[in-house]
Amino acid sequence: MLVEFELIERARKGDAGAFNQIVHAYRRRILGTISRLIFRPEDVEDVGQEVFTRLYFSLEQLRSPDGFDAWLYRMTVNACYDHLRRARRRPESRMADLSEHQILSADSAAGLNASQIESERSAVRDQVSVLLGAVSEQDRMLLIMKEVEGLSLKELAAIYKVNENALKVRLFRARQRVLKAMGNKSV
Amino acid sequence: MSESAQDQTLDRLLHAYRQAAEYGEPSANFMPELWARIESRRSTSVVFERLARIFATGALAVTLLTGVYMTLSPAPPPVEETWVENVVNHQLAQRSAYFGPVQVQTAAYQISPGK
Structure with missing residues (x-):
């Protein structure tokens, strides 16, 4: 705390x-x-x-x-x-919906911020976003809370108010789906 | 790629994602906007609370007025007999008209004492 x-x-x-x-x-x-x-x-x-x-x-x-x-x-x-x-x-608002002025300012902002590190980070975010898209919203959140946020099963059980075994099963299945999506992507 | 290699790649990717999606300092407007949001929600709830109080007071007033009206309004004329009693009495009256007591007139015979 x-x-x-x-x-x-x-x-x-x-x-x-x-x-x-x-x-x-x-x-x-x-x-x-x-x-x-x-x-x-x-x-x-x-x-x-x-x-x-x-x-x-x-x-x-x-x-x-x-x-x-x-x-x-x-x-x-x-x-x-x-x-x-x-x-x-x-x-979602897309580039095609924006005015010419908005597109120019978005481009220049992107140009200013685009460093090497940022582009790498952006690539990682995109990759994870695509991979986690293979599982449901609930499973994706659960997976992120466990694998990225580093919460323990006990903490997750307190958050989701379910028992740890049920969480383990859900996490295992979610992970398997993501791995399958990874396999499909690399093939 | 073997399964364990894929597992490791996924772990590395998720670890990298934690750093890639790290959020820096929030903007300077974060706290003022947060308080503005709290105030706006509080005022909405105050309006709802006031409306609820007005409705509750109105309902109480109507109940009291109805009670007072019922107490003070002139009482209806007392009913002497109930509807059921009325029907029964009417039936009895009709029966008595058709099936009144039969009056039997006996013939008067005079028996002469000499016979």
């Missing part, structure tokens, strides 16, 4: 300063998780704000301090699901 429970208690009583401290302590971790879960860097802060807004209004429901991290992760995963659901309904 990155903060003391006493800070959470103060935030729960309406202390805005205490809530700010909680957000400062967790925001990089939460934004990183969101970034890896939703694959859309431009929406990360929006989803992050949604997570912390939900946290603000549901702090009263927190029963024990031990469960805070798992609880916040659960909120993050749910907000990501909601975002992905909305994004599916919302038509």
